[in-house]
Every structure is written in structure tokens, then in C-alpha cells.
């Protein structure tokens with residue numbers, strides 16, 4: 310079954326063709342990062358206008374790269390939420406037009422569930438029951454998945470999402486947007502133990518909280534400023550890592566990254582043991598973080614799987630895959646399908 314996926318929930322206009330929910334024939338992503346970087350974050354009004362400009366060329370390119378014609382498609386899957394209403398509407402309306410014109414089945418997909426299905430696109434079929442840690446700019450969820458469509462929410466963020474914390478701390482450190490990749494890069498030149506930052510364990514709960522950590526970084530930087538000091542820059546390439554005890558940009562980035570990864574890994578490890586799962590899947594933009602991947606694989610005691618970074622951040626191949634499994638259950642949406650900006654997975 311050839312499914313055309315369309316994704317436009319935030320600041321990527323994306324289209325992809327995926328066979329049987331598993332084989333990616335094309336995965337086209339038009340990123341608006343540069344447009345929004347000037348504002349330090351996504352501007353909703355600007356995002357929806359950019360989606361309007363890009364949606365038709367991106368879908369056409371996805372078909373071209375898949376070497377397919379409209380007639381080869383069997384269904385259309387589209388993100389229906391959560392996300393920015395104006396952005397979601399562009400993808401939803403494009404998918405309705407295609408489904409109507411070609412007489413194709415239409416399926417609306419939950420973006421968070423879509424992220425999980427990035428793991429069905431890497432040639433290694435996940436085995437149930439499994440734990441999925443979904444960490445993106447908008448969400449931090451620890452979910453027990455016992456089959457397709459069967460989810461139990463174990464924990465979620467009580468304030469900032471993990472990616473949101475990366476983005477906000479990057480802004481505090483003057484590292485630009487999006488923050489995750491910038492912090493990862495800076496952290497590679499630093500030592501994580503130089504600055505002791507707080508970890509919110511929230512007792513035995515599987516929930517997360519990252520706003521205290523973000524505030525701790527902010528207070529440190531403010532204190533330095535009040536003392537008339539500046540954050541020491543990262544060492545130049547070849548100079549070795551940051552000097553211990555120095556609050557340098559790289560040491561602070563490494564300490565922050567370490568604090569986030571500590572909490573994500575330890576809560577996942579504990580849940581993997583309690584629920585006796587067969588594997589752990591990582592999903593969402595933060596799942597492309599190299600330190601998180603490495604430490605999770607070293608720690609949890611079961612197989613850890615994650616997609617390559619291009620399938621961790623927003624893309625339409627994951628939407629096509631997730632849509633395929635819903636279509637297999639006989640699910641369909643009609644042409645009056647709406648957008649759901651606050652949609653939950655569970």
C-alpha cells in the first residue's frame with residue numbers, strides 16, 4: 310500500500326511516500342528554521358504563510374522522488390494535531406483536496422503517535438510490549454505501548470518539554486535557535502561535572518519537570534553578569550575540553566545536557582524494569598541527541614532503538630507509516646475532518 314504522508318503541524322512543510330508503513334520511497338522536508346531564527350522561535354502567522362507557499366511543491370517533489378504518479382497512491386495520511394492551528398489547516402486542506410480529487414481514503418494522524426512510528430522505518434521491527442520515550446519541542450511523554458494503538462501514559466512533563474528546555478537554555482546562552490543541536494555541539498567541548506545543576510526526580514513519579522533546571526541556568530548567567538563577568542567562550546578546536554571549575558559556555562552546555570539526559574535515562578530505566586518491556590524506543594527531535602542515545606543504550610538493559618536524526622525531527626514519512634497502521638484497522642476519516650491543536654495521545 311502506497312501512502313502519501315503530509316505534515317505541517319509546526320515549522321516544517323513535509324511530504325513523503327511510504328510503502329506498507331515501513332519502506333520510505335521519498336521524504337521531503339522544507340524547513341522554515343532560517344525564517345524563524347531571526348525571531349528566536351516559531352512565529353505561528355509566519356509559519357502558516359510559509360506552509361501555503363511550500364505545500365504544493367513539496368508534495369510534487371515527494372511524488373517525483375518516489376518515481377510515482379498520483380495514480381500509484383493508495384491513501385493519504387495527514388497530521389490532524391497537536392500543533393499550530395493555522396499550520397495544521399494547510400496540510401489538512403491539501404490532503405483533503407488530493408483525497409477528493411483522486412478518490413483516495415484519508416486518515417488523520419496524531420503527530421505524537423507519528424513520532425513513535427519513525428521507529429518502523431528503520432528496517433528493525435519493534436517488539437511489544439515496549440516503552441517509548443517521546444521527547445520533542447512540544448512533548449515529553451513516557452508511554453507503555455502494548456500493541457499498535459494501545460498506549461498507557463506513564464509520565465509526562467509538568468512544565469517545559471525537553472526540547473523546549475534545550476531551546477530556552479540555548480537562548481539564555483546566546484546559542485541561537487533551534488537550541489538542541491547547538492547545545493549538543495557546545496557540550497562536546499565541555500565537561501559535564503563542572504557546574505552542578507538540579508535534577509527534578511519528583512519522587513517515584515514518571516513525570517518530568519525541566520523548568521527549574523532552565524531557571525538554574527538563567528540565575529547562574531545573571532549572577533555572572535551582575536559580577537561584571539562573562540561566560541568564558543568554548544575552547545578553540547584542538548585546545549582540549551573546558552577547564553574544570555570554569556563556568557564556560559561549553560561547560561554549562563555540557564552540565565545542562567547531562568542533567569536532562571540523567572533524568573530521561575533513569576526514569577526510562579526504572580519503567581523498563583517495572584513493566585518488563587522487550588525494548589525501548591526513542592522518538593521526537595530530542596531523540597537525535599547523541600548523549601541521550603548513547604547513555605540510554607548503555608543503561609536500560611533492553612534493546613534501545615531510535616531513528617536517524619532526519620526521522621526524529623518533524624517529517625511526513627512517520628505520518629505515512631502511522632497512517633498505514635490505522636488504515637489497516639479499517640479506520641478512515643471523512644472530508645469534514647477538523648484540526649485538533651491540543652490533541653493528546655493518551
Ligand code: KG4
Pocket residue numbers: 319444445446447448471472473475476487488489490493593594595596597598599621622623
Ligand atoms: O520533533 P520536533 O522536530 O518538533 C516537535 O514536534 O516539537 O522536535 C524539535 C525539538 C527542538 O526543541 C530541538 O531543539 C530539539 O528537538 N532537538 C534536539 C536535538 N535536535 C533537535 N535536542 C537535543 N539534542 C539534539 N541533537
Ligand code: ZN
Pocket residue numbers: 420424445446593594622623
Ligand atoms: Zn514533532
